[in-house]
Amino acid sequence: MLNGKRVLAVVPARGGSKGIKLKNLRKIAGKSLIAHVGEVLKNLPFIDRKIVSTDHIGIADEAELSGISAPFFRPEEISGDRISDYQVLNHALLQMEEIDNTQYDVVVMLQPTSPLRTPDQVLATVEKLVKEDLDSVWTVSPTDLKYHPLKQLVISDNNGLMDYFDDKGPTIIARQQLSTTYHRNGVSYAISRNCLLREKSIFGAKCGAVVINSQQVSIDTEEDIELVSELTQRNMNAF
Numbered sequence: 001m002l003n004g005k006r007v008l009a010v011v012p013a014r015g016g017s018k019g020i021k022l023k024n025l026r027k028i029a030g031k032s033l034i035a036h037v038g039e040v041l042k043n044l045p046f047i048d049r050k051i052v053s054t055d056h057i058g059i060a061d062e063a064e065l066s067g068i069s070a071p072f073f074r075p076e077e078i079s080g081d082r083i084s085d086y087q088v089l090n091h092a093l094l095q096m097e098e099i100d101n102t103q104y105d106v107v108v109m110l111q112p113t114s115p116l117r118t119p120d121q122v123l124a125t126v127e128k129l130v131k132e133d134l135d136s137v138w139t140v141s142p143t144d145l146k147y148h149p150l151k152q153l154v155i156s157d158n159n160g161l162m163d164y165f166d167d168k169g170p171t172i173i174a175r176q177q178l179s180t181t182y183h184r185n186g187v188s189y190a191i192s193r194n195c196l197l198r199e200k201s202i203f204g205a206k207c208g209a210v211v212i213n214s215q216q217v218s219i220d221t222e223e224d225i226e227l228v229s230e231l232t233q234r235n236m237n238a239f
Contacts, residue, residue: 002046005105010092015056029232033112038066043119053092055079113219114186125190135195135204140182185216
């Protein structure tokens with residue numbers, strides 16, 4: 001519990017990743033991505049329940065070995081690659097409230113594909129949610145101004161011609177004209193029960209941000225795995 005709020009941690013980890021087969025079981029520094037989440041969760045005593053939402057028995061077994069319960073299997077209809085985070089978390093929350101015969105106030109989503117997270121970063125999202133009475137809190141990273149939306153271009157499918165992504169694009173001459181934008185880094189999402197069940201969203205009307213300036217990598221490719229492995233080794237050598 002945190003300030004009287006019961007907290008459910010959900011680790012979404014389906015088995016059908018297309019980019020990297022069984023991505024959530026891939027190892028970095030000798031531990032699977034699932035095990036890396038387990039290590040973080042061991043250092044978050046305020047979390048009342050930690051579970052994996054998966055459709056794969058191998059992932060369920062690895063989660064159990066990592067200290068994360070696998071009390072149910074995710075049904076096929078919400079296990080595809082076009083399923084939203086909201087659908088997964090809504091299902092997990094309702095399942096766990098029925099299984100545990102209790103009500104959870106906060107759901108924390110920890111995606112295994114962001115293994116550089118720290119316990120303090122997760123704690124910060126939940127503390128901000130509870131203390132400021134928000135609908136949700138996401139961790140984000142500043143986006144390099146080279147990739148600012150106003151500097152992006154698109155190519156037409158019809159004639160192959162290029163244009164600015166935004167009509168304001170041609171007016172941008174200097175970096176000083178650009179305000180900072182942010183992108184999700186997948187480290188932690190904290191969502192209130194009301195936001196999930198009443199607003200049917202993981203964003204809600206009042207979404208706060210925890211800005212993380214350290215390098216984060218959300219794993220989608222083999223190159224990402226190589227990069228995270230290098231960063232992890234570098235961090236281990238620093239101690």
